[in-house]
Amino acid sequence: MSTLLQVVEACGIIAFACSGFVEARRKDMDLVGVFIVAFVTAFGGGTLRDMLLDRRPLFWVEHQEYAILVFVLALLAGPFLPHLRSAVAEKTIVVADALGLGLFSAVGTSLALEAQMPVFICVMMGVTTGIFGGVLRDVLCNEIPMVFRREQLYATCSLLGCAVYMVLEWLDMTSAVALISSILVTSVLRLLAVKMNWRLPG
Template sequence: MLQEIEILGIVVFALSGIAEAQRKRMDLVGCYAVAFMTAFGGGTLRDLLLDRTPLFWVEHQEYAILVLVLTVLALLFPAFTRIPERWLVLPDALGLGLFSVAGAAYAQAAGTSLFVAAIMGVITGVFGGVIRDVVCNEIPYVFRNTHWYATCAFLGCLLYLVLDAAGVAAAIALPLAVAGITLLRLAALRYNCRLPGGEV
């Protein structure tokens, strides 16, 4: 189940990277590079910090091939990725949940503490988007004074880790945590939940 969650997260984040690269009018190489960094940036940093080798996308070359296929298809059929930004809210929230929980689970398996595992989950879910925004010459979304984003990932990762510590089966704890992050992110957008600071 953890690998299936990881694959879904890769697909969602790769598509968000492709969409952003297309808005910047990049070619195939540019779109693939941005999609690659968006899909694998957070997991790569997680693996480096946890000293996990080989890196998850090196171990599973099919992940990188999948992103390439998605990129080619997106360029052949651009209408499928040129969609209004408001329609990307749900896929983005779902991708955040998928990657964050997967990252926390991998960190937990590596023997980290509960707090560190939750932080690793946030890094996995957020850092790919940071790289995407920097490469596309944007202020990283997670660093702007916007609605809860990393906060949702952190709380959802804690939920998974607490459920796991309580003996709840992974088949239940993982989907619950993903759903928790996704719903919390959507609620933050709906009810304008923001962290203090950043206003002038």
């Protein structure tokens, strides 16, 4: 179970980093830009949450292997990224990104609950963990954040998944049940939103 979560986590980090690579290359950045944008996309949400909650050490400080992984991927992104632009690769990234969004959101909510935050703040911390990496990526790339535009539902899926987490905790379910259910709700909703082209009104 713990191993499974670690696999999901690694998939999510790689998927988030990939969205950073794609965006940074589109802006014609050099290796430094590609690495920093990918790093911020992958770890920005969790870092902001930890700074707001005053939690230390930060995730990527404790696990420098993840930071090194993103660095190595950035080195490889230059020569290999153009070949990844196939339909299969893009679908894989969408699925991994949805899993990452689900995991990051659920973990963010659970850490805020652990820090005894009030209910609404726990949900906000979950959503922040899930989406703010992408927000910071778009700010660094000088774009209006994708999740604020009327694209297919993204933050809303995270919000509902975090709410499910809080309801299950309130019903005294075990943390494992709440975590898995929350990840599934967020990820499945996100994949449905992409498939069915669901959008929010203005």
